[in-house]
Amino acid sequence: MDKKVIWLVILVLQLLLKANSERVFDVRKYGAKKGADISQALMKAWRDAIASTTSSKILIPKGHWKLSQARMEGPNKAPINLVVRGNLQAYRDPTQLPVKSQEWVTINYVNFLTISGGGVLDGQGQEAWKLNDCHKNKNCAKLPINLSLNFINNSIIQDITTKDSKNFHVNCISSRNVTFQRFTVSTPGDSPNTDGIHIARGNHIRVIDSIIKTGDDCISMGDDLSDVLIKNVHCGPGHGISIGSLGKNVQEKDVKGITVQGCTFTGTQNGIRIKTWPSAPAALTISDLHFIDLTMVNAANPIVFDQKYCPWNHCDLSKPSLIKISNVEIRNIRGTSATSDVLSFICSKAKPCDNIRIGLIDLKYNGKQATTICENIRPLFSAKQTPRVC
Ligand SMILES: *[C@@H]1O[C@H](CO)[C@@H](O)[C@H](O)[C@H]1NC(C)=O
Ligand SMILES: *[C@@H]1O[C@H](CO)[C@@H](O)[C@H](O)[C@H]1NC(C)=O
Ligand SMILES: *[C@@H]1O[C@H](CO)[C@@H](O)[C@H](O)[C@H]1NC(C)=O
Numbered sequence: 001m002d003k004k005v006i007w008l009v010i011l012v013l014q015l016l017l018k019a020n021s022e023r024v025f026d027v028r029k030y031g032a033k034k035g036a037d038i039s040q041a042l043m044k045a046w047r048d049a050i051a052s053t054t055s056s057k058i059l060i061p062k063g064h065w066k067l068s069q070a071r072m073e074g075p076n077k078a079p080i081n082l083v084v085r086g087n088l089q090a091y092r093d094p095t096q097l098p099v100k101s102q103e104w105v106t107i108n109y110v111n112f113l114t115i116s117g118g119g120v121l122d123g124q125g126q127e128a129w130k131l132n133d134c135h136k137n138k139n140c141a142k143l144p145i146n147l148s149l150n151f152i153n154n155s156i157i158q159d160i161t162t163k164d165s166k167n168f169h170v171n172c173i174s175s176r177n178v179t180f181q182r183f184t185v186s187t188p189g190d191s192p193n194t195d196g197i198h199i200a201r202g203n204h205i206r207v208i209d210s211i212i213k214t215g216d217d218c219i220s221m222g223d224d225l226s227d228v229l230i231k232n233v234h235c236g237p238g239h240g241i242s243i244g245s246l247g248k249n250v251q252e253k254d255v256k257g258i259t260v261q262g263c264t265f266t267g268t269q270n271g272i273r274i275k276t277w278p279s280a281p282a283a284l285t286i287s288d289l290h291f292i293d294l295t296m297v298n299a300a301n302p303i304v305f306d307q308k309y310c311p312w313n314h315c316d317l318s319k320p321s322l323i324k325i326s327n328v329e330i331r332n333i334r335g336t337s338a339t340s341d342v343l344s345f346i347c348s349k350a351k352p353c354d355n356i357r358i359g360l361i362d363l364k365y366n367g368k369q370a371t372t373i374c375e376n377i378r379p380l381f382s383a384k385q386t387p388r389v390c
Helices: 002-020 039-051 125-131
Strands: 023-026 056-060 064-066 070-073 080-084 087-089 105-111 113-116 120-122 145-163 168-173 176-186 196-200 203-213 219-221 225-235 241-246 255-261 264-266 272-276 285-299 303-306 324-337 341-346 354-358 361-365 371-375
Touching (some): 039 056, 105 113, 168 176, 219 225, 272 285
Parallel strands (some): 056 080, 120 145, 196 219, 203 225, 225 264, 264 285, 285 324, 303 341, 324 354, 341 371
């Protein structure tokens, strides 16, 4: 009798363990072969993973794998771990994407997704660059290779590198509670395309402990965004961290609660830049911003508020921007600038910058006296500033 009870307990325990253990969907079981396009195998594994009622793991093992394109969509029933241990390569010619208007890898409508594994997403942009005649022909096809994450919740992207790709670009749109950590974007500084991470229409987004080398913005933020933390990110080369440009579209919504902390900008075109269009219809607010403990290493324009953003002078400067920037904390900004105007606050005449609190600033320009620009702003000061601000 006792023995029977023990056996029963063991049996029940085994069943419970099975139910709770992660199911593994290895792309090799779905026909993935080295050297061949694994997109079909990955899609089959994805379909099984989203149907699973217990946690699942999609495994892309070590080695080099070709991926022409993948569009993975939810809803999923249980958490999914996408484990990329290997090197996923796009085809060399980016014009060969099977569905031309789509990104390289798209993940939409999922909840509790983790992407990890220490692997590499290789957009092969450099090769594409060589195959195309972009070094001679300015009008050559230069499609960015994109990783696009839209409408995803409670997700983590960690220990993944995107490399060797001239045109890599990560989009994170309409998502909530998403963390990028130990994420590496590595593209040469002379690549003239949209690069880095773009975040918009989201809430509770984190980019931490990451390295972003690009030819364009390190991280750019669009409208309708709240609660963003960018911490311990190394930017450069590239254009730095930006909010905007905003104002063009009347439907744009507020940006609120952005913290950039403990970041380093090395040789970037800007440190942090806010851009809003003059003579534009949107009248949103950009508020509760914290720019703290930032190190500039020969970065041009360490902090810029540009409410007369007008690239190529293709806009009307006669009417001011209608966007209000308020409640901003800027403190402990140190290092060296590549330009003399280390802080530049060009605020709107219609909506002056409001409640801008400036703490310690210690910025040098080439050993010479640095300067600041102040329009329609009256900052509040709380510590020593070198140079003197405003
Ligand atoms: C990649 O993203 C950029 C910026 O969002 C977009 O302009 C471009 O069309 C996208 N590329 C592809 C191949 O989808
Ligand atoms: C993400 O969260 C939003 C807001 O709670 C919800 O409307 C949406 O359906 C969620 N998406 C997924 C894929 O779970
Ligand atoms: C955010 O997502 C993480 C990762 O899935 C999860 O552990 C955490 O509970 C979520 N936080 C909230 C507030 O939902």
